[in-house]
Amino acid sequence: MKQSRKEPSLYQLIDRKKFDQLAEKWNIDKSVRSLSTWELTCALIDFMTLQLESYRDIEDTLGIPRSTFSDALAGRCSGFFQDLCDQILLGIRRRTHDRKLKKAIRELLAIDSTECDVHGSLFDRPKWAKKRGDGRQASCKLHVVWDIDGEWIDDFSITGARKHDSPASLNLRLQSGKTYVFDRAYNDLDFWLKIVGVGSHFVTRLKDCQRNADLRMFVLAMADGEDGVLYDGDYEPSQSVASRYKEQLEGVRLRHIIYRDPETKKVFDFVTSDVDAPAQDIADIYKRRWAVGVSSKGHINLVGESPTGVKGSGPVAREAA
Secondary structure, three states: OOOOOOOOOHHOOOOOHHHHHHHHHOOOOOOOOOOOHHHHHHEEEEEOOOOOOHHHHHHHHOOOOOOHHHHOOOOOOHHHHHHHHHHHHHHOOOOOOOOOOOOOOOOEEEEEEEEEEOOOHHHOOOOOOOOOOOOEEEEEEEEEEOOOOOOOOEEEEEEEOOOOHHHHHOOOOOOOOOEEEEEEHOOHHHHHHOOOHOOOOEEEOOOHHHHHHHHHHHHHHHOOOOOEEEEOOOOOOHHHHHHHOOOOOOOOOEEEEEOOOOOOOOOEEEEEOOOOHHHHHHHHHHHHHOOOOOOOEEEEOOOOOOOOOEOOOOOOOOOOO
């Protein structure tokens, strides 16, 4: 599988010079007789792009013997590929920032997760057993921060599928001057305050509770069949939560918006830290997250594991139930 120095556009996001320097740093091609790390990387990209499913597909389509590909995966250190991934994402970020496009509105970043089946040998790792009992199958969650306008991944993390989204979100890298939008899975005041603390805003939906339900019933009764923004007022956490975060909440104002979609007639309870934007804009921001998704047909390989092990099981952004 020989590659010319002028690489196909499929690999254009990989700086070959930096790739070679990284390979030398990790000494990853030591004693390799066939299928260099560059050739393996290109094969992995082709494998995912062509949605191949097995070693046999790799041999038939890419012309790489099954045993050669299997040995190459098992013999490489995963740390090299982690560094390579970071290198590529940083390169994308630099390209985006170099455009120097100043926008009148904050950049919109969507946060969501998707569950992936992984190799069964990971079953015994804490929180990696599948949520729904499937023998000794394992599963993980890919948590993604997606730049909606730039259309690229700003940050991500991988956890066991049994780890809830809210605590996982606390490990995501947050930036200032952005607006983060996410569903009720990330309904955590600690996370909200972390976003406000870095100088950004958030837009999300409230979980159902009796207090919110009572307010919604009152607002709908007064709306007399109207659609759009039905309520725009302050949001107050429950007394127990407010007491626990008393110091952090000082000087922080949160906003509760009740909105009925004119087309679906579905009623939404939004909460946001943006107290200046028109309420309709807040509803429109949340609607934009529904367009964010990844193909459920994609295949992901963990280095050293079987290529049949990992399959995306759903979109990164799903419409909240």
